[in-house]
Amino acid sequence: MTTRREFLKKMGAMAATGLVMPTILSENNLFARSVAANDKINIALIGCRGMGWSNLNDFLIHPEVECVALCDIDKSILENKASELVKMRSGKPELYGDYRKLLERKDIDAVIIGTPDHWHCLQMVDACSAGKDVYVEKPLANSIAECDAMVAAAKKYNRVVQVGQQQRSGNHWHEMKKYIDSGKLGKIAKVNVWANFGYATILNPVPDSPVPAGIDFETWLGPAPKRTFNEKRFHGSWRMFWDYGGGLMTDWGVHLMDMALWGMNVNGMPNRILSSGGNFAYPENYAETFDTLSVVYEFDDFTIQWSNVSIEAGPYGRNYGVEFIGTNGILVANRESWEVYPVQNKIEAIKSMPNYQDHRDHVTNFLNCMKTREMNTACTVDNGSLCAKYAHLGNISARVRSALVYDDVKKTFNHREANKLIKPDYRKPWKFPEL
Ligand SMILES: NC(=O)c1ccc[n+]([C@@H]2O[C@H](COP(=O)([O-])OP(=O)(O)OC[C@H]3O[C@@H](n4cnc5c(N)ncnc54)[C@H](O)[C@@H]3O)[C@@H](O)[C@H]2O)c1
Structure with missing residues (x-):
């Protein structure tokens, strides 16, 4: 069996010959879980108070979706939402205050970003570079330059991204x-x-x-x-x-x-x-x-x-x-x-x-795109950026x-x-x- 180290070495050699795109060599990307049609989908929510929580509710309509982690900077919100989640589903999610720790987990397929706008860019770019697909709330970002960075990140790391403009x-x-x-x-x-x-x-x-x-x-x-x-x-x-x-x-x-x-x-x-x-x-x-x-x-x-x-x-x-x-x-x-x-x-x-x-269908569209690796979601990062x-x-x-x-x-x-x-x-x- 090929070890992780041998695999990376082999890919490095292929990259040198131009056979693989250099961006695929991101270690996280290499080992990102890719979701097959019948697989469980593990998701995590970053920013749990308002729209993030509404989003999660529509994700959980789908029996194949499991919410394995919640992240918030407000402990009372985190604990309240965790206990609501336990009532809805049997498993208890892991709780985080720092989204970067959550992104280190290899079993998470996608994150929902429901934080205030000034946080969208960093969290989305980091999630993409960690090999996660991303459902990010609108507006895509709080500045023009951040929109450009997020478009670049989705492409560089080849991630499925849905922007929360559900009217689409x-x-x-x-x-x-x-x-x-x-x-x-x-x-x-x-x-x-x-x-x-x-x-x-x-x-x-x-x-x-x-x-x-x-x-x-x-x-x-x-x-x-x-x-x-x-x-x-x-x-x-x-x-x-x-x-x-x-x-x-x-x-x-x-x-x-x-x-x-x-x-x-x-x-x-x-x-x-x-x-x-x-x-x-x-x-x-x-x-x-x-x-x-x-x-x-x-x-x-x-x-x-x-x-x-x-x-x-x-x-x-x-x-x-x-x-x-x-x-x-x-x-x-x-x-x-x-x-x-x-x-x-x-x-x-x-x-x-x-x-x-609209909203339910928007979430369903994202999950279907994750399964088929269709990048053209109902509201792409380019669309959200524009x-x-x-x-x-x-x-x-x-x-x-x-x-x-x-x-x-x-x-x-x-x-x-x-x-x-x-x-x-x-x-x-x-x-x-x-x-
Ligand atoms: N699609 C829609 O129709 C729709 C509707 C409402 C809001 N939104 C969008 O959803 C996003 C959130 O809006 P809201 O009204 O829910 O805001 P909110 O203030 O109610 O909730 C934001 C949550 O993010 C948490 N948070 C902040 N910084 C964090 C960090 N670094 N890590 C983890 N958690 C953090 C906060 O503690 C809070 O729980 C915004 O971008 C907003 O524009 C979209």
Whole structure:
């Protein structure tokens, strides 16, 4: 029998002759378990509080899936979720506070990453390099440069990656796309996208306080700048502070901009981005991100316009949605339905309802892709990256108060201050992944 050492030696010799790709030589990758159709799938969850836990629940619908490990920096969340898991399944998961220890385990096939956005990149890249497949929550990352690193990591380590933009697995969104592709709407001149949610406003700030017992706040901050603990910048509401998230623009923006970009077959950057925002609805808003924001993405022959305000109302009686405006009709969609409103009776009115299975189907798609080694998941890392970049472009243009052009090959804006917002400075000892 060939030992691990002999095998590595043989592969090294083959690499020297050019017979294997050098990236396959990553030791972890070589010994990554590959899942066959009838195999058990061992998964682990990193970041257990909100969406991570919801994701895990849909994974556990599948009897072949076992959750063997949970990781969180908050001991009470970790213990609560572990005991809930034991009630759902017989086996007790191993508990971790440091995801790197969890990644050392060879029996884990895939990880779910449900941590705040500023953690996605490091954890995803490390998971890929440890030979794990990854279900990573949206937005893919908290910066443009991190998106690029994650795309590179998935390719370098040849991992199956699903981004948690579950609308990509929604039946009515696929029907909507088919309808748009039919051309019935005529020439689409403009797409409006909006998300008006009150949680973008954080009122009644509280002073910084000691770190509550059982929380490893240093690790929660991770690569983000050092600061003292404040409960309003922590669980759940971190998404309204630039170091950890991008407000409604990234939180809902990636879901809805995804539909706009998909509908319009956009695969690259816009010609120009013009954006303006601030805390205008509630000037006393403690959040750094904008409770009010408007972004125009310019293309050769149409525009996409994003808008958010933290007042829960909106056109068509919907506080969030996407509107494709064509010469023959207007198509309006959100998670509740899509509808066509004819212009001057040029086409038929339509209303189409969803089956509300998006999330379950998204998880099933990931598991099937793991089994068949299909890299083209329902929401690939490239797709997640494109949407996240659009969201960051909108925020950056408003933050520097300038119209911008972004060159995605040279990785630069036509603006010095905007360039400083492309890549975060990771706080030591964390290092920005080099791939
Ligand atoms: N797909 C969707 O519809 C959807 C919905 C909600 C949230 N999300 C995404 O899910 C992610 C999590 O959001 P949330 O609302 O659940 O946040 P949350 O604050 O409720 O939960 C994050 C969890 O991660 C833990 N954590 C933080 N740093 C960690 C680390 N280094 N290692 C291990 N655990 C760590 C926290 O303690 C917490 O338990 C975000 O990226 C968010 O955008 C997606």
